[in-house]
Structure formats: C-alpha cells, structure tokens
Amino acid sequence: MESRIRQTLSRAFDQDVAEKASLENLGGHASLRIYWRITLSEAGPRGESTLMAMVLPEDFDPGKSEEGGENPETAELPFVNVQRYLARLGLPVGAIDFVDMELGVLLLEDLGNTMFENIYLNAPDQAEAHYQRAIDLLVDFQVATLDDGECDCIGYEKSFDEALLLWELDHYREWGLDEHYGADTLGTHRAELQAYFQQIVDKLLDLPQTLVLRDYQSRNIMEKGGKLHLIDFQDALMGPFVYDLVALLRDSYIVLDPDLVARLVAYYVQAGQAKDLPWCEDEALVKEAFYLQTVQRKLKDAGRFIFIDKVKGNPNFLPYYEPSIGYVKDALERLEFAGLAQLLSEVEPAFGKE
Incomplete structure (x- = not known):
C-alpha cells in the first residue's frame, strides 16, 4: 500500500x-x-x-x-x-x-485531527453550543441543496427508497437478532416484526425528501481553522429530511441527555425557519419524524455493529450496540408504537437495560 x-x-x-x-x-x-x-x-x-x-x-x-x-x-x-x-x-x-x-x-x-467528537469531549459542559454549530452547518447544507436536482451530483439519482430502508431494518433483524442471539430469537414474532418495519418505512417515505449525507455524526465532522468541515459524503442520496439530524443527535459515540436532544431539535426547527426550510414550518412534524427516523436508523446501526464484528473481524463497535437500542427504546416511548416496544422487550435483551 x-x-x-x-x-x-x-x-x-x-x-x-x-x-x-x-x-x-x-x-x-x-x-x-x-x-x-x-x-x-x-x-x-x-x-x-x-x-x-x-x-x-x-x-x-x-x-x-x-x-x-x-x-x-x-x-x-x-x-x-x-x-x-x-x-x-x-x-x-x-x-x-x-x-x-x-x-x-x-x-x-489534510483537515487535521480535530473531530467534532473531540470538540465535545474537550468541553462537554458546552455541548449545547457545540451542537448548535453542527446544526447550523446542517441547515446550511440543506438550504444549499434544496431543489437542486438539475445538477450533475449523483446523490440526486439514488434514494432511500422502500427497498433500501427495509434493507437497513432487515440488517438489524439478520445481524442484531438472528446472528447475535440465535436464529430462533424471534420465534413466532418474525412476521409481526416485519409488519412493524413496513409501517415505519411507509411513514418515512411520506415525509419530505431532500439530499442527505447519510452519516453526519461526530466522527465525520472535522474542525480546521475554527471552521467545521464535512467529510464522508460519498454515500449522499435523497432521503427523509430528518435523517442527518438523527445521525447527529443520536450519534452512537456520544450519548446526549434526552432533554438536551429535545432542545436541539427545537433549535433545528428555529434555524430552519430562519432559512425558509419548508418542513420546519411544522414543528410537530419535525419532532415526530425525528423519533420515527431514530427507530429506523438506530436499529440499522445496531445490526451494523454486529456485522462489522462478525464479518470484518472488528469488535471495536460492539460497545455502541446497547446505547443504540436504548435510543430506539426512548424514541418508541414518544411514538404510537407500543406494539413494537412490547415485541422488542421480548426478543431484544438490550431493550430492557437502562
């Protein structure tokens, strides 16, 4: 090499x-x-x-x-x-x-060594201000790329369609449940879980769609010269407007207090309204979409961490499995998905942990 x-x-x-x-x-x-x-x-x-x-x-x-x-x-x-x-x-x-x-x-x-994660860890007492900076950059990205499908960027030619969203959820079922705990973990609940997955996907597809970076989180934002920079954007595609906000605030590597997350979602709404992002006119929509997307994204992440361990031989992401399931539990408590919460409490041991 x-x-x-x-x-x-x-x-x-x-x-x-x-x-x-x-x-x-x-x-x-x-x-x-x-x-x-x-x-x-x-x-x-x-x-x-x-x-x-x-x-x-x-x-x-x-x-x-x-x-x-x-x-x-x-x-x-x-x-x-x-x-x-x-x-x-x-x-x-x-x-x-x-x-x-x-x-x-x-x-x-060379953008240096300072990831957004380092900024947070160096001054966690200033977390809200740090994350507001990252949200401001996300809003700038969404404003700049809004309705720009006439360009030559390949991100506009692919999307989080039904197949891909379901693939991500099935990634959790396959690796987070079947491979992690055993093929009989779901028992008679397999069809029921798939039905819930379909409901989540249908709701996400009904949301306003925009270009998303797909992995906008604390290790994919760098600071150089006092300015935040985007990296790891090669998988950009069209998807639910809230996807990148979930990736940022429900990061696998930094666990934020739920009350802080709620304030930051509200800050995103305010920042988006100031820049005329159309979906930010409906704060209730943004909040519901945030928690719905959290369920889909964090189940995928949990399955991915097991996949990386078992297929790529890298166990370094296993400590983030349980926090990801914790995010799912918190989100389901805020949504009308009591049935899915009950199902996961029966088949996912990490779901019952605090």
Whole structure:
C-alpha cells in the first residue's frame, strides 16, 4: 500500500518528493478505505506540508456502497462527484488535490485531527453550543441543496427508497437478532416484526425528501481553522429530511441527555425557519419524524455493529450496540408504537437495560 502512495506522489509531484515524504497509516475506522497522512519535505498545495491519502481496496467497486444500495453508473468516484458539487455550492469540504484511479489513491487536503467528537469531549459542559454549530452547518447544507436536482451530483439519482430502508431494518433483524442471539430469537414474532418495519418505512417515505449525507455524526465532522468541515459524503442520496439530524443527535459515540436532544431539535426547527426550510414550518412534524427516523436508523446501526464484528473481524463497535437500542427504546416511548416496544422487550435483551 505504501508503494502505491509513493507512486501516486511521484505522478502528482515528482520522484524526489515521493521518496522524501514520510507516511503514517491512520487506518480506516469502519470503512474499507484506508487513510494515510503524508508529510512532505517542502510545502505543497495551499502552502501546507501535509496531505491525506485515501487508499481504495484493490477490488474496489464504485458502483457499490458499503452501507447498502447501488450507485448510479458514473465515470468517476462518488466521493469525487459529490465533493465537487458541495465545493461548488461553497460548503466546507476538503480539497481533492490528485486522483490516481489506476493505483486507487486520492490525495486530499489534510483537515487535521480535530473531530467534532473531540470538540465535545474537550468541553462537554458546552455541548449545547457545540451542537448548535453542527446544526447550523446542517441547515446550511440543506438550504444549499434544496431543489437542486438539475445538477450533475449523483446523490440526486439514488434514494432511500422502500427497498433500501427495509434493507437497513432487515440488517438489524439478520445481524442484531438472528446472528447475535440465535436464529430462533424471534420465534413466532418474525412476521409481526416485519409488519412493524413496513409501517415505519411507509411513514418515512411520506415525509419530505431532500439530499442527505447519510452519516453526519461526530466522527465525520472535522474542525480546521475554527471552521467545521464535512467529510464522508460519498454515500449522499435523497432521503427523509430528518435523517442527518438523527445521525447527529443520536450519534452512537456520544450519548446526549434526552432533554438536551429535545432542545436541539427545537433549535433545528428555529434555524430552519430562519432559512425558509419548508418542513420546519411544522414543528410537530419535525419532532415526530425525528423519533420515527431514530427507530429506523438506530436499529440499522445496531445490526451494523454486529456485522462489522462478525464479518470484518472488528469488535471495536460492539460497545455502541446497547446505547443504540436504548435510543430506539426512548424514541418508541414518544411514538404510537407500543406494539413494537412490547415485541422488542421480548426478543431484544438490550431493550430492557437502562
């Protein structure tokens, strides 16, 4: 992998730069992509001495999403396509300095080490102000991308349709229940659970739809120069307007107090109204949609954490399983889904834990 990076550096700059650069493997979190920090022997793009290398798997298929669903046929990587679109809108995304598809290496602007998660952990007593910043960025994103389906961004060509939303819920059934606890866990409740899943999906499809980043959470927001930046946007697609808000406020890595979450949802409504986001005119709709989407998103996340452990051999996400189920329990208490809550209390051991 290191040799591929140095080859790309020689193509982007020259052989001398490639040989003198130092490389640091930063891993890939839950992704198949591996990131390396490159330190150059002299200043590079933007006068900075560091770059990031995104290294793709050798068998990488740009038509497949790691999170499920198919990408439209395109001559370029979804990451490149969406980055160009967001940058054109003036949204804060890191620059792409060089794309070497032959070797599967992209050279990117180094956005540093400060994730939104670090900002929160360094000053948790200021959580509300921190999250208001992130909500402001989300509202700016939604305003900028509203009704822009005439552009060349592939995100507008795919959507959280019925099949994908159900796939995510089935991901929980398959991995969170069947593989995690045993194939007989559901017993006679299998058809009943599927019926509840269909009800959730039908309600989500009835919501206003907009472009969503799909994983707008504390480890996918970086701060550089005092400004928040978007990363990990290659899976952007059309979906329920509240999806990214749920990803942010019901993050698997940071557990927020429910009362704070409620205040932040209200803040989103106010910020959206100030920017004329149409769905924010109905605060009751936003609140109901938030908790409904929480059920769908966090069940998917729970199943994903088991999948990553059993299939990818990475157990690092297992501690987030129970908090995800806790989010589902809290959301169901606020919705008219007492039947689903009762079912999960019978088949999901984590559902009864505080």
